[in-house]
Amino acid sequence: MGIVFLFNLNIPFQDLLFHEDNGYYYRAIQLDTIFDWYQQLWWRWHNGFILTPLRDFFYSEGMVISLPGIRLIYLLLLCISSALTFMILTNIVKLKKIYAIPASITPNIMPAYFALPTGLNATYAVWSYIPIITAFLYMDGRSGKYQMFNPKGKIIFVVSYLFLIFISYDISIGAVLMTPIVILFPYLYREKLGKAATFILI
Secondary structure, three states: OHHHHHHOOOHHHOOOOOOOHHHHHHHHHHOOOHHHHHHHOHHHHOOOOOHHHHHHHHHHHHHHHOHHHHHHHHHHHHHHHHHHHHHHHHHHOOOOHHHHHHHHHHHHOOOOOOHHHHOOHHHOHHHHHHHHHHHHHHHHHHHHHHOOOOHHHHHHHHHHHHHHHHHHHHHOHHHHHHHHHHHHHHHHOHHHHOHHHHHHHO
């Protein structure tokens, strides 16, 4: 949302590397290819993380190319997260817009949250938040038509939802904090989804 972007517009141009960005900047200078990154981050790769090294590769190489540029991309991710939160609050929670707007933007404009998005490594949670919220919106939009799906359509629906959740958990460990919500959400839609789909999604 525009307010989030304007409020944080000065942050991408801070002349410093914050949190663990120093180490990842050094790695970006030393490592040439994505294969080098997977070898360097073997402990994440061998613990089942496929996308996390790709995320680290993305922002680390981005720092070398343009530090303000990669921070602006992260700032856009924060804006997208606020927009998705607004959609959840208005479409699913049925909150009035006058309340949904401050509720969706306040977490991303708090002055004390200097690390977001100054520290690219510290802004890992937004990568998990966006696919999870997208999955919720997808379920809400499709669940009303779910009972009318043919068997193939039901399989596509379930696989698509689980794929978004997988992306969230694999790209950032921050998704662990949203596990209770990930479990609760299909339960709330259990009557529309049916017992089998609800069990699979939970």
